[in-house]
Amino acid sequence: MHYRLSNEYEAEWPFWSLESQCPDGDPALPAWLDAEVRAWAEDFNEKFSDESGWATERAAEDHQRRAKELLRRVRRVVESNGDTVELHYWETSRRKGF
Numbered sequence: 370m371h372y373r374l375s376n377e378y379e380a381e382w383p384f385w386s387l388e389s390q391c392p393d394g395d396p397a398l399p400a401w402l403d404a405e406v407r408a409w410a411e412d413f414n415e416k417f418s419d420e421s422g423w424a425t426e427r428a429a430e431d432h433q434r435r436a437k438e439l440l441r442r443v444r445r446v447v448e449s450n451g452d453t454v455e456l457h458y459w460e461t462s463r464r465k466g467f
Contacts, residue, residue: 370386372391372443372452372453372454373387373454373455374406374439374443374455375458376410377390381410381414382410396452399446409439417460423460429463433461
């Protein structure tokens with residue numbers, strides 16, 4: 370299976386197949402990594418505005434840095450099962466003035 374790690378508004382589980390959002394818990398991750406992925410998605414849902422993006426440059430940079438680190442960790446798990454995962458990071462807009 371090929372997974373895409375990508376945030377979407379109100380999605381608590383940020384994994385997608387080619388066709389749709391994956392069911393909660395797919396791919397199966399260790400509890401600690403599952404919690405980190407959910408925290409990353411929650412951070413997006415709480416702090417990213419569909420109208421203005423991230424409130425600060427720091428928030429944008431931190432979120433993207435966490436995405437890359439999560440991708441590295443998730444890859445280790447899913448690739449051991451013969452699956453693949455890629456990051457689709459689209460939430461790059463920031464409030465005007467940065």
